[in-house]
Every structure is written in structure tokens, then in C-alpha cells.
Amino acid sequence: MNMHVNTIEAFLEALVKELEVPDHRYEQAEKSYSSLGEWLHRPESTVRRYDPQVYCQGSFRLGTAIRPHTEAEEYDVDSVVELRLLTKRDKTQQELKVMLGIEITAYHDARAMVKPVREGNRCWILDYADGAQFHMDVVPAVPNTEQQRILLEARMLDTRWASTAISITDRRVPNYRILSEDWPRSNPKGYSNWFASRQAMVFERRKRAILETMRRESVRASVEDLPDFKVKTPLQSAIMILKRHRDNMFARNLDLRPISIIITTLAAHSYENQDTISGALFAILDRMDQFIVYDGRKHIITNPTDPFENFADKWEKEPQKAEAFFDWLRQARADFQAAAQAGTFQQMADALNPRMGYALSRRAVDRLTGGSRLLRAATGASAGGAGTVSAPSFANADRRPTKPQGYA
Structure with missing residues (x-):
């Protein structure tokens, strides 16, 4: 099956706009x-x-x-x-x-x-x-x-x-x-600082683009005048989406919810300077379990700035938390793969409703269509632009990860 890349990107961008913290x-x-x-x-x-x-x-x-x-x-x-x-x-x-x-x-x-x-x-x-x-x-x-x-x-x-x-x-x-x-x-x-290093090229490129847009609109501003929180990278956007997906999946069992520092760290390791949210999200979902070490006894997710700290230290005594993480990863892969294969914005929302939330998905669709029923039902190619790529295909999350490569 094919993924209408412009459409899924537009839908993910709309989700992020709804998730963003106001300035x-x-x-x-x-x-x-x-x-x-x-x-x-x-x-x-x-x-x-x-x-x-x-x-x-x-x-x-x-x-x-x-x-x-x-x-x-x-x-x-x-x-x-x-x-x-x-x-x-x-x-x-x-x-x-x-x-x-x-x-x-x-x-x-x-x-x-x-x-x-x-x-x-x-x-x-x-x-x-x-x-x-x-x-x-x-x-x-x-x-x-x-x-x-x-x-x-x-x-x-x-x-x-x-x-x-x-x-x-x-x-x-x-x-x-x-x-x-x-x-x-x-x-x-x-x-x-480590997190910033994982997205530095894209961040600087986006910051310069925002400044250039401001200058074209006759707004005088320098790099120092633009706060970092006004620049959103695909890595940050993908993490925001995954955190909300996690929150809703574990809404009735908060104790098992994968902690944000684990999701953030694995996502940052997996990110390879993709310029789109969809590119970043699917790369992260595909690779994030590769950055978990299993030594035969315990899982290790090292703090990149303190190798003596294991973010997954509670998993050894509470193995149900490890199970919960891999269950969540499998579910996230399935949900976003289904959204990527959908042909309309409404079908994307339907694929994500159970975990992203009906209200959030509806607002994202309304943001894209202005509430128009005709646009809700439009095909991905006509609603979001031409061009298709292969839909992401994820293997099942590995419960016994190997030693990761590429630690920064």
C-alpha cells in the first residue's frame, strides 16, 4: 500500500498545532x-x-x-x-x-x-x-x-x-x-545540550527560515531576538505526538506509563535529522528499541550525560513496566502505520482516535478542512498534494534488544 506523504505530513502537523503549548x-x-x-x-x-x-x-x-x-x-x-x-x-x-x-x-x-x-x-x-x-x-x-x-x-x-x-x-x-x-x-x-546536539542542523535551518520570513514581512529581528521555544523541529514534534499517544493508552494505569525521559532519549537517539514530522516519527518508531541494551538480566537505557544512570532501572524490579513499554511501542507502530495508509484526513483521524483521542483528532481534521464534510471525505492525493511513498512497515518490538550503536 502507499502513503500519501503530503497528506500524512499535513495531518501530523495539524496534530502538533493542537498539542503545542501556547507561546x-x-x-x-x-x-x-x-x-x-x-x-x-x-x-x-x-x-x-x-x-x-x-x-x-x-x-x-x-x-x-x-x-x-x-x-x-x-x-x-x-x-x-x-x-x-x-x-x-x-x-x-x-x-x-x-x-x-x-x-x-x-x-x-x-x-x-x-x-x-x-x-x-x-x-x-x-x-x-x-x-x-x-x-x-x-x-x-x-x-x-x-x-x-x-x-x-x-x-x-x-x-x-x-x-x-x-x-x-x-x-x-x-x-x-x-x-x-x-x-x-x-x-x-x-x-x-545533548538533546539540542541531536537536532542542531535542523533547528538552525528552521530558525533561519523563520527569521527570513519575518524579514520579508518587514519585522526586524535577530537570532538573539527569537526565543528557542518559537522553533519546533520534527524531533520535538514527534516526541509530543508519542507522549500524547502514551498518555491516552495508559490513562487507566498511570503507574505502567512509560516515562517521558525514556521516550525522549530513545527518540533523540533514533532521529537522523529528518526534515518532516512523518519522516522523524516513522524513523523513531522503527529504531527506538535498538537503543535499549539487554544484558541478559536487565534492560539499560543510559542517561547520555551520565553513564552511571539507567533510566530503565525500575524495569528490573517491576518487569511489567518493561512489558508496558514494548506493548506501547507495538501499538504506536500499528496505529501510525494505519494512519499512514489511510487515504483521507478523516480516515487518519479514525485510525488514531483510540490513542490520540477523538477530540484532538477531530480538531486536527477541522484545522485542515475548515469543518468541510467534502474535504473530510476527499482523497489524500486531492486533499494533501500528489506524490506517494511506501507506507512504513515495522517489525514487532524486540524484547531482547542488542547493544545500541551511535550513542552521542
Whole structure:
């Protein structure tokens, strides 16, 4: 069978438009953590002398955040407060978290925020007003560059991402209340830099294209004037689509839902600078299980910026999570293959409705057809342009993956 390539691309683009976080949400998130940073640097701040740096992490930083299903749900904005002049020799994890918690509570009170500050295992949680529709998780951290580089050099491993390594707090670990060099590790800046490296060529090309369009429309702008969140690559778009597919497939069993960092990491490894969403999506679905190592006992999905961290570490004790991932991958392959083989936008929506959601698929079709029944029923060639390619054909997801190639 053939896939009407222009049509499936148009349909996936419409899906992404419906999933995209509005620009004002990104601006709102940036203002929120910038405001907290200013508060922590005010003259009366009890942590100012430690040079606190507040920055975003997670899907908002990577540009892969998706809209909540409904207006009643909230955006989860993840941030870090890194106290750059503090070390693990100065404070326990608990002392650091309590110290920062006092400042966050003071910030909450000074801004007259109604909902109380909440404590998570690793973070403090600021709940904004209902109209804002988001909450911010604030993770306390200290630099971990020196220790991380020593660990990596001892094993003759890549140290290129060590300069941004941090240690974070977690009240579940045994040494939470005692002075120790052994803290949970993280590296959100390093990970986002690695992720950016996987799409750098396409990202820069798209950014230049946007700027050129703006100039043709007599809008003066430079590279520095265009925020990264205004540029969407096929890799980011494909991840957004896969995350929503995952969310709906596991809506009734959230504990088994494959975590976003696994989907994002495997997708980034699989991406080969495709210029279209459909090209990126089908390459990712075809290749992503190749980047999982199975050593005969456990599955390994290595953090590309910290080879000591296995994103699939819970799969060993909870094998049902491994089963769930491969079940999801098989289902995603089947669903998007069926959509690719469909001849009309409506048939594509019908193929994806069970996992992408009826309302989302309908809005995507309406975006393309303006609600016209005639266009909904039009063939792919007439609705989306001529030209066909072979429809993707995926093998069943391999439950015993081999060692991956091409780790960056």
C-alpha cells in the first residue's frame, strides 16, 4: 500500500498545532522562575551569598511540553535552584532543602499566593492561581562538576557534559539527614545540550527560515531576538505526538506509563535529522528499541550525560513496566502505520482516535478542512498534494534488544 506523504505530513502537523503549548505559557513559565531568581538575590535573602541560579528543566526546557487534556489540568513547570557557591560538605540534603524552603515560603507570602507551598520528595511545589493553570516544582541543588568528572575519568568515560552536573535533594535516600558526598545526581543543562546536539542542523535551518520570513514581512529581528521555544523541529514534534499517544493508552494505569525521559532519549537517539514530522516519527518508531541494551538480566537505557544512570532501572524490579513499554511501542507502530495508509484526513483521524483521542483528532481534521464534510471525505492525493511513498512497515518490538550503536 502507499502513503500519501503530503497528506500524512499535513495531518501530523495539524496534530502538533493542537498539542503545542501556547507561546504565552512559555513566557509565563520564564517570568515565574526569573521572578523567583530575583527574589533569591534580593538583599535580605538568606541564600543570596550562595549565588542561587534558577533555571528550567524537563519538557519546557526541551520544547516537548504538550497541552493538558482539559482546561482543568495544569502545566507542570520543572525548575532547579542551584546554589553555585555551596557544596555537599557544607550542608546536608535536608538542611539545604529546609533553607531553600524558607525562602520559597517567603516568596509565596510576598506574592500573596493563595494555595500553600507543598513539599515533594525532591522539590518544593508552588501552586499558582487557577487562572495561571500551572504549578512549579523547585528542586534544590548544588554543583557536582568535580566529583562527576573524577567518576567519569576513573572509568575513562566521556566527560563533555560534566561541567553542568549537579547534586539534588531527595528525602527518600538514607543519607538525607547526614553530611555525605553521596547525593542523587542530575544534569538537566547537560541533557538539554545533548538533546539540542541531536537536532542542531535542523533547528538552525528552521530558525533561519523563520527569521527570513519575518524579514520579508518587514519585522526586524535577530537570532538573539527569537526565543528557542518559537522553533519546533520534527524531533520535538514527534516526541509530543508519542507522549500524547502514551498518555491516552495508559490513562487507566498511570503507574505502567512509560516515562517521558525514556521516550525522549530513545527518540533523540533514533532521529537522523529528518526534515518532516512523518519522516522523524516513522524513523523513531522503527529504531527506538535498538537503543535499549539487554544484558541478559536487565534492560539499560543510559542517561547520555551520565553513564552511571539507567533510566530503565525500575524495569528490573517491576518487569511489567518493561512489558508496558514494548506493548506501547507495538501499538504506536500499528496505529501510525494505519494512519499512514489511510487515504483521507478523516480516515487518519479514525485510525488514531483510540490513542490520540477523538477530540484532538477531530480538531486536527477541522484545522485542515475548515469543518468541510467534502474535504473530510476527499482523497489524500486531492486533499494533501500528489506524490506517494511506501507506507512504513515495522517489525514487532524486540524484547531482547542488542547493544545500541551511535550513542552521542
